Amino acid sequence: MRDRERERENERTRARERTRANERERERERTRERENEQERENERERENERERENERERERTSERERERARERERERERENERENERENERTRTRTSERENERTRERARERTSKRENERERTNEREHEREREQENENERERERENENERENERTRTSERENERTRTSERENERTRENERERERARERTSKRENERERTKERERTNERENERERTRERENERTSERERTRERERERTRERERTNERERENERERERERERENER
Secondary structure (H helix, E strand, O other): OHHHHHHHHHHHHHHHHHHHHHHHHHHHHHHHHHHHHHHHHHHHHHHHHHHHHHHHHHHHHHHHHHHHHHHHHHHHHHHHHHHHHHHHHHHHHHHHHHHOHHHHHHOHHHHHHHHHHHHHHHHHHHHHHHHHHHHHHHHHHHHHHHHHHHHHHHHHHHHHHHHHHHHHHHHHHHHHHHHHHHHHHHHHHHHHHHHHHHHHHHHHHHHHHHHHHHHHHHHHHHHHHHHHHHHHHHHHHHHHHHHHHHHHHHHHHHHHHHHHHO
């Protein structure tokens, strides 16, 4: 009866322990869910930040494009001014030629020389302008290449960040799995220890019961021995009583004999 009551109590204890273990597991699951939700929120925030950064980058790109357009417009205006200046110069030259035709005729050679010099000067100016334009074009190309390189770098950084994020997530998943495995091992160890403890308790109880049985058996043996001893004592007492009775009988017999003799 006590064994059954103890077993029921142990079963209730195990049920309570399982209930607490299940509650702890549910709490850990809720904790993991909160952590995952926080990580998703962080990822959304990072994605929003990347989107804002992309928007700012697009705005900077648009601003640079507008600046280049303004620079081209200013360059066209300067070119128009230079062309107007050259046209004005030609107009003044033609006017001067008409006004000084006779003078130019007399000084044609000198004028020709000066004109040739101006032509060479203009050619050099044009050459410098073309070289400057080419240099500007190369500068713009370098800027574009730098911009493309920066964009590739940012893309690579974002990809690396996503890779690191994925690796951290995978590591957290593996760590959570290892933690669950360690928790299962600890639970299994505790359960095995409880089972060994209960087995030791049952073994001790059986040993105690055997000891009590031996004690009762010894007590019964002792009681039987005492009973036999009392029985022997009663037998000896009866024998002594019988012996006294016989002695009395012999004494009475002798008394009768003496009486008869008298």
